[in-house]
Amino acid sequence: MSHIEVPDAEARTRLEGRQFSEARRHGKYLFAGSSSGPWLALHMGMAGSVRIYDEEDGQPDYARLVVAFEGTRRLAFRDPRKFGWAKVVETPDAEIEAHDLGPDALEIERDTFKDRVGGGRGTIKGALLDQSKLAGIGNLWADETLYQTGTAPDAKVNTLGDDDLNDIHTAFTRILNGVCDVDAHYKELPDAWLIHRRETGRACTRCDGEIESMKVAGRTTYYCPNHQGTS
Ligand SMILES: [Zn+2]
Known part of the structure; x- marks a missing residue:
């Protein structure tokens, strides 16, 4: 069962030149983006993780998606077991609604x-x-x-x-x-x-x-x- 999904070239261009100035988590979803959007949405699956590294140190193993920042800093979405996914979305709220997610378990009264x-x-x-x-x-x-x-x-x-x-x-x-x-x-x-x-x-x-x-x-x-x- 592997269904790794990452943004296609067209979706990726929507992030070009943008900044990640905010991060959010809701349930098992992570979001990085800015108030003007779009956002990168990540689901870690069973073993996924994100790792910040310098280009000269080389890409970590199992990197399915790499975000290149200005200069040499990079962010890799690693997913060795391929249960996770990444995509470009308009807003976190729209994505939370699309997946019919309830309130976050750490915040629910x-x-x-x-x-x-x-x-x-x-x-x-x-x-x-x-x-x-x-x-x-x-x-x-x-x-x-x-x-x-x-x-x-x-x-x-x-x-x-x-x-x-x-x-x-x-x-x-x-x-x-x-x-x-x-x-x-x-x-x-x-x-x-x-x-x-x-x-x-x-x-x-x-x-x-x-x-x-x-x-x-x-x-x-x-x-x-x-x-x-x-x-
Ligand atoms: Zn017992």
């Missing part, structure tokens, strides 16, 4: 979260991953949130109470901020987190249970059946 997610008939894991409900939570942090709150990943949202949803909101806010605080260097995250033991049979840090996996919402899910249970 508790009551807004409960309005958008609460009462649903699907699983709580599926709801957290649904970028149209809230944008930015992927597989790892959905599992982490449910592990830390003791919630069964396959619990139907409409079986969860107000307190459960409050706890889930508090947890993913703390988790996402924690990941940002260490610039997503996973090894620096707290030892007790699930991220360090996403493997069947590993000891749970919250009880005497063992980690197991199952498919929820089409994704491989690690959890502790002992303290999280299943629905």
Whole structure:
């Protein structure tokens, strides 16, 4: 499955001579541009990254798109696994709307979260991953949130109470901020987190249970059946 998409020559010329004076992030999307537009929109996929370098140091591996600035500075969009994409867009807001993205997960208020997610008939894991409900939570942090709150990943949202949803909101806010605080260097995250033991049979840090996996919402899910249970 590879579908790397980068701007064609015509789209790229729209960026020529322009400045990146602003950057924005919404969910899993990054935007660089200026108030007069256009903007470069980037989605990192599973392993994408952006890297600033000097021309004389040579292009980094897996660079799918390179932005050449005046002088020798360059910005590379690297995407070794080819799940990401880049394109030139008019405004971030138009792109957010086109992808039907919900509010950003780091900014969503508790009551807004409960309005958008609460009462649903699907699983709580599926709801957290649904970028149209809230944008930015992927597989790892959905599992982490449910592990830390003791919630069964396959619990139907409409079986969860107000307190459960409050706890889930508090947890993913703390988790996402924690990941940002260490610039997503996973090894620096707290030892007790699930991220360090996403493997069947590993000891749970919250009880005497063992980690197991199952498919929820089409994704491989690690959890502790002992303290999280299943629905
Ligand atoms: Zn446990």
